[in-house]
Amino acid sequence: MDNVQVYARLTDIFHEVFDDDSIKVTPELSAADVDGWDSLTHIRLILTVEKAFKVKFSTSEIGKLKNVGDLVDLISAQAQPR
């Protein structure tokens, strides 16, 4: 799965999790930019990403996330080539 595919899948996930189809998912996107991205929704987002990409993040990895770019790096590091 290349970066374009990862972002496409992430875009679907963001729309689903935040119930908002207008969100543009970019590497710089962070919690400050999205309405309703609080700590709980963040966890729902992470759990959805884990399930969708069949990956598991450690607590410290999740704690260090600053923006979507970090998240994509984590996914790419773990995702099985399919």
Added chain:
Amino acid sequence: MNPLYAELRWLPRVPSDFSARLKALAGSPTPLGGELQALALHALDLNQLTRLSKAIARARGEGKSLDPLAPFRLAVLSNSTMDMIVPALEASGARHGIALETILPPYDQVAQEALIPNSMVNRSKPDAVLFAFDYRSLPLKLTLGDEEAAAAVVDGAIGYLEALRNGIKAGCNAVCIFQTFAPPAEPLFGSLDRALPGTVRSLIDRINLRLAEFVLGSGDVLLDVAGLAETVGLAEWHNPQLWNMAKFSFSDELIPLYADHVARSVAALRGKSRKVLVLDLDNTVWGGVIGDDGLDGIQIAQGDARGEAHLAVQRLALDLRQRGIVIAVSSKNTDEVAREPFEKHPEMLLKLHHIAVFQANWNDKATNIKAIAEELSLGLNSLVFLDDNPVERGLVRQLLPQVAVPELPEEPAFYARTLAAAGYFEAVTFANEDLKRAGFYQDNSKRLTLQKQVGGVDAYLASLDMTITFQPFDATGRARVVQLINKSNQYNLTTRRYTDPEVVEAENDPSVFTLQVRLADIFGDNGMISVVICRPGDTETWEVDTWLMSCRVLGRKVEHMVLRELTEHARGAGIKKILGTYKPTDRNKLVIDHYAKLGFSKIQEDDSGLTRWELLTEAEGPEAAPMKVVSLFVPTAEGSLVQEQRTADLAALRAY
């Protein structure tokens, strides 16, 4: 994770237009309850539940009516993070006919909220309070091997819960819903934990028992979370990472399951539990098709793996009946044929006297299920319909959305478990009257005769996206043709049996018209489902030697399409008249009117009940049914030429 539970497999998969339907709610005519419930009646994951709950909240905010959902206010007290669970509760409420409104006080304010009379919870006058505690909310001091100290710990925990209950009763007099406690997955000693007083496992065992007694005696409600966690497995239930990160007391993947269980209890409190189990027979109550396989052919014996799977369904039905659930039957069969196993098969657990309404006929199942509800004077929302056939399930779901219709897995061994997991018959109390209920309906038992059809069958058929494929007999289909000819009893006009060589002979004889018919639909390929053989009769006449069909595709107008195809080929071959015969057997009463329904005229009837029919090929045939037609015939004239050529070659060969 076991997908039956984690993915609510008894519910249909989420439709592709789910998002669009959610959005459309904003402009939908009110009340919105029906559509909200329809959306909730899918296997929604946590995100989808959350989105549905937002739609419910929006509708509520705009003052729109949520009828016919029954309003219910539920306060939630917990020592864990419930914020992500509450939306799932509200959406799951809609699934069970409840417009659930939740009151969630700030995190970990349990004692204050319960005990202070003007707390947020007590002031909000909820209908019920859910004490969503897990074992970490209890002061479970280890008292290893010390019986007396262990008893004191248990007393302390129960006393705490009782005090909370009393606070709520005094403050707002709401129903209290207590949860049993799922023990942690990690042992201390190992197996000894269960036996030794004062271990966490032993303490929780005892607390759960005491809690169950005290709740049952008080008229409150017990939600058996410990049982739920056991069912899916403690290691799946508890997720220490999520507890550490966000104080989730169980895995996020099980939130849909948990929320559905809470909603079931609330619905049961509101009297919305189901009361009737309607059973299909063939391949549901027994393995095989009674009309075709006969009494000796159906699988229902102990010791036969397939038979035992269906016996498990019967046993569950009987157990349900014992607790007051009414059992009914809806089967596409001739009545006497369908009753035969109940009367004569020694291994059948279900007997006719267990069945309150027995509907075996050839009407569509939606019509029959409606009749069952009327006969029992119960609403359609009291019924559960169990059927192995996805087409029948789809039809009933579409035409009678109030009826609960569980999805079933391929493997019959899991039918009983799936039905039980769906929790349609959830009850919060059990009274002596329940024991008598099933018998009460029994007295009314009589077979219904009804002809009126539930509207919209055609629309449903169209939605099945059927493709019917016609072709002459060939080597590929031959084995199945022979099987159908020798096995079909019910939809079989003449019940003529042919061997493989005889079928080959028909296949190769250019004067014989043969037809094999396949049907595919959105649920998959049904394979070959009909066979027709016509032989030349008098001048310009075809005699229908064999016409049979699999009962699995009954009511889908396949026979109409077969006749259209047949007539077209007859015309092409210069045939003016088609003659048909109905030869009665003890199995084929189903098709007694087959030719009459297709527009044939009766020309003869003898004492044995045998009837003869004719149709002029110039007559207008039956109307086309909504399905795509694929005809794999070589153009008639050319085709017969080719066949004649082959026959000539054979003759030449023999002569040589």
